[in-house]
Amino acid sequence: MSTTVYQAFTDAALRWPSHPFLCVTPETAAIYGIAAGEISYQDALVEIETLKAAFQAANYGHGHRVGVLLENRPAFILHWFALNALGVSVVPINVDMRAAELEYLIDHSEIVLAVALPKRHALLRSAAQAAGSKLLIMGTDELPPAAPSVAPLAAALVDSSTECALLYTSGTTGRPKGCILPNEYFLAAGHWYAKAGGLATLHPGVDRMLTPLPLVHMNAMAYSVMAMVVIGGCLISIDRFHPGTWWDTVRESRATIIHYLGVMPAILMQAQATDEDRAHHVRMGFGAGVDRSLHAAFEQRFGFPLLEAWAMTETGAGAVIIANHEPRFVGSSCFGKESDDIQVRIVNDAGESTAADENGELLVRHAGPDPRFGFFAAYLKDDAATRLAWQDGWFHTGDIVRRNRQGFLHFVDRKKNVIRRSGENIAAVEVESVLLQHPAVKAVAVAAVPDELRGDEVLACIVSHAPMDADRDAARDAARAAELAHDIATWSLTQLAYYKVPGYIAFVPELPLTITNKVQRGELKTLARTLPGSPMCIDTRALKKRQEPVA
Incomplete structure (x- = not known):
């Protein structure tokens, strides 16, 4: 059993060497200025090993953090896996970040190197200078500069508990929090998806997943990438959602699964219906937040189910819930019923369990001996926030939900002071x-x-x-x-x-x-x-x- 993301990919490359791993569509290729086409598992592994050797020669290792600002390019994934092989944690950097945000991220995460697009180098240098950091910066075609320090955990074993990535979430009472995500988090996500079943059944060696979601978010990194690695599928990661060409991309890429944000169905439903609305190979969509009034109409028009799911960066696959079995209560904000390996409580302001059809805060944990299995490890440099989130042995999500009399969960609102705009x-x-x-x-x-x-x-x-x-x-x-x-x-x-x-x-x-x-x-x-x-x-x-x- 693989204990790291890198090992999981290596195992997949040995099993499915000639299968396509990544697909770059012509539209995304033109926007990014890179080659269109497919990259097989074997060819991707060769590139990963080359990058791994270069980073190792420059003395990057276990305990270092490296920022990655590469949008949704294949280079993001290849660098991630290569660094993971050495025990280096990646810190995804949103290409839309500006001065104040970058300064905070660089200072808080203590990244020693940023692998970034050349057009972002000046902005990164300016932010690093403001943060008092001696951050090193390189492009994807450059050899890594020598690491500025010895890897802090160089002598320690790289395993499932090793930090794989640091993802920032929106803080509700202060600056964004850095979620420490170990290898176990990503492996659990991939295996959860592969075994989800029902309407979300994946077909090993066959499925092609199309996602416009950014690789700086957990959905794309944990569910999209890792699910395809686990089943030997092909990931079609486009630069972003383009409504006017969306269905052309779906058809030309031969996608069988799409990942969506709630805003996407609303936009797609505005287009005039055509005879080609069902001319595709998509079996299901995986996402959250679809407009309740459009949910049934979208499925009827385009011919596949939109499977509403719930998860957070902090919960990962430790407590993901999805409406992948009937009844789905389409049009009601239902996101399914928890599986046997997840425990759920819904509590009122007094901390008491709510009755059926009564709103309350969602508390979750993993069933079994380790209630934190599949979850984030901790908030970086914020033990108090970590303890508060796990108060009384349950993770407090800050989301208001209700359970209907049949036992299915419905999303109501966010308790936390967070604004959710187009999935952000x-x-x-x-x-x-x-x-x-x-x-x-x-x-x-x-x-x-x-x-x-x-x-x-x-x-x-x-x-x-x-x-x-x-x-x-x-x-x-x-x-x-x-x-x-x-x-x-x-x-x-x-x-x-x-x-x-x-x-x-x-x-x-x-x-x-x-x-x-x-x-x-x-x-x-x-x-x-x-x-x-x-x-x-x-x-x-x-x-x-x-x-x-x-x-």
Whole structure:
């Protein structure tokens, strides 16, 4: 039995050497400037071994962390597996990250090297300098520079407990948290998917999985990549979701499985129906968050089930739940029923178990002797947060769910102060901490407002140093508000990933605060929903576009 991701891939390459492992579509190849076509397991292994030898010669080893900023290119996976062979943990870096985010990640993760696209090198150097880090940077076609230090755990065995990756999640009370994910986490995810069965049955050596989800997220890294490794399947990882060419890509790549975000079905359903809607080989989609009103209509039109699932970066396959058996209660936000190897509690605010059809917080753990099997190992440098998450021996998810009388689970809402926009989790406090650095901002609070395509959009309530009151001179203040909002949003794009930047900026005289001057999140959420369309709320969504780095 493999104990590392690298060993699992090596075993797959020995069993299925000529089978395709990765497929690069012509569209993605053109966007990335790389070759289109398929890479077999054997050819991928040769490249991995070459990279492994180069990193080993440069003295990278067990205990080092290396950042990987390579988008959804095959190079991401090849470098990941090569580094994993040496016990090096990878820290995926979102290509959309900007100055403030990169500075924090570099400092907090203590990465010693970043393997990155050349166009991102200047931004990484600037962020490293601001963080006081001597970060080394290389491109994919360069030999690794000599490691700046001896590998901290050089003498220790690399096994299933070894840190494989460090993935950052949205912090709810502060900066994003770094989830330490061991090899066991990724292996468990791959084997869980391979054995899920029902409507999610995988066919060894046959299935071709298409995903537009970013490799910096656990879904693509743990479920997509590792499932294909375990069954000898082919991964079709495209650069991102392109609605206009999506079905052409599905057909041309011969995909049998697709992974989706909730926003995707909503967009695809807007296109006019055609005779080719069912002209594909897809057996099922795996994802979460599909619009309840569109779920049944999508399946009827395109001819395959969308299997709604639940998991978190922290839970991995230790507590993944999926609606892969009937009844699925399509159109009700049902994500299935837990399997025998998962334990679930739903509790109210008093910590008491809820009754059927009663909302409560979802608590989970793995059944058996190790309740943390398949979960993250810990939050990096935050033992207190790790202990709090595992309070009383259960992982507290912060998600509100209910169980119907037949025993099936339904997603209701997020308890945590997290905004979910197009599949990206955004911590309100992170956005607030950055906005407070703008000279015009005296106070700020961020909340989610509904968006018919993206689920949530970010709205920032701002108290400016130069107060504006539309009741005094509406026209003048509205013009000032629009100008200032544009300035704040444009500046924010240099500090945050574009999707975190406020899509609405509302200037308010004061924020709803408690007697201890903390933001009343419940009142803020209610207030935020009333603001879009009002005179002092500026719609800045048109500015939210992916930004190219400044050289």
